[in-house]
Amino acid sequence: MNVAGNWRLQQQRYRLVGEECEKCGTLIFPPRDLCPECEAPAKMPYVFSGQGEVYSYSTIYSPPRGFEEFAPYTVALIRLKEGPMLTAQLTDVESDKVYIGMPVEMVTRKIQGGDEGNPIVYGYKFRPAHLG
C-alpha cells in the first residue's frame, strides 16, 4: 500500500477506532460509514477495548513480499469482545501455543519494517492476554 493509503488507516490501525451505529447501537470494525445491521449511516467513532479471542488461525511460513522479516508468524481471525471480527497477526507467542478460544489483547507493533527509503507501518497485532 502507498504512503497516503497507510496514513488514512492510522486511526483504526493504531488504536482500533471503529464506529457505532447511532440508530441501532451496532459496533462496527473496520469503519465503513454504514451499519451492516440496519444500513443507517454510521459515523460516530468508537474506540474498541482491544480484548478478544482467537476464532481461527493459520501459521505463515512463506510470507508475501514485505513481511519476510516476521516469518514464521501466525495470522488469526479474532472476535473482539464487543462483537466484530477482524484479521490480525499474532505476536509474542509461539505458533504451537495458539488455540481456538485463546484470550488475546491488542498491541501496536510494526506491521511492515519498511525498506530503506519507505516509511515504517505501525498497526494492531494481538498477543496472549495478560502478558500470556
Next chain:
Amino acid sequence: MLKPDRPVGIVGYGAYIPRYRLPATEVDRIWTNGQGGTPVREKAVAGPDEDVVTISIEAARNALARAGEVRPSLIRAVWVGSESHPYAVKPTSTIVAEAIGATPYTQAGDWEFACKAGTEAFQAALGFVGSGMARYALVVGADTAQARPGDDLEYTAGAGGAAYLLGPAEESLAVVEGSCSYVTDTPDFWRRAYQRYPSHGGRFTGQPAYFKHIVAAAQGLMAALDRQPSDYTYVVFHQPNVKFPQTVGKQLGFTSQQLAPGMLCNEIGNTYAGSSLLGLTAVLDVAAPGERVLLVSYGSGAGSDAISLLITGAITERQGRAPRTRDYIARRVEIDYATYVRYAGKLIM
C-alpha cells in the same frame, strides 16, 4: 534546584519490557569462548516487530491506565527521549501521540541526551505543567540499544522503556519535591552520524563520567532540600551494569536495601534512556504513601538529573491498574546469539 511555583507530580506511570532475553553467557560463548566475565546475567531484546515507537506506546498506555480519568486530549506534550529513534528524520513522538489519542493539539518532540534523554524530558514537563501552560504532559524514556558485536557493551545493551504522565500535585501518586542537574562536556561515549554502533572511552566511562556526575547531582539536590540519604526509602540510579550503581550508592551513603527494589540491570541489561526510569516504575510498583524516592539518571556526554519524589496516598489504588514492571520481567523467553542477531537487525538481507 528546579522547583515549579505550582506543585507537580506523577499522575500515572507505565513500564514496558520486551519478552526476549539474551543471557550474557551467550555473548561470552561467541566472542571469548566462555573465558570472559559477564557484567549482567542477561538483557532484554526487542522482538522483530518492536522498536522505540512500539515500546513507548505500550508504556504510555500503561501510564494512562494508571492515571484513570485523564482525557488524552488534555495532554499538552508528548516527549520521547531515546538514542534509538527509528527514524533519523521524523519524530517518534507524533506516532506515540497519535496512538494514545493525544493529537492534534499538543506539543510533540523527540529528546536526545544519551541515557538521560528521558529524565531531561521529565524535567521539561515539570516546567511545562508547573507554569500552568499544560495540565498534563507525557514523557517517555525508551531505547533498543545497539552495540558493536563483540564489544563490552553487547553484554548489556538492552531494550525497554517507561512513561510518566505529569500533572497537578493534587492528582498525583508521587509529588516532585525538586530536581537538580549536573552537566559537563565529557566525551565518554558517542556515535557519529551514519555510524551504526557507538564508540566509548573504555575506562574513561567510570570515575570522570558516571560517578562524578551522579554524585554531584545527588549531593546538589539533597543539599538544596536539606535531606540525608536516610530520608529516602528508595534510591534509583542509571544502571549500565550491576557494579556501578552499587558502588555509587555506597559512595553517597545509601544502603543495598534502598537500592534493591529499583535494580533491574541484572535481569534486563542497560535500557539506556529507559534504565533509571524503569528502575523508578519498579519502585513505584511497591512504594507506600509517605515514602521518598531519589532518582539519579546519567547520560554520556555527560550529565546527571536528580529528582526527589514523595509518594502520596493515591498510589495504592493505581499500582494494580496496569501490568507491573516485574510482570514484564517475569514474561521471559530465552534466545540464543543467532536469534538475537536476527531480532536486533544485525543480519543484512
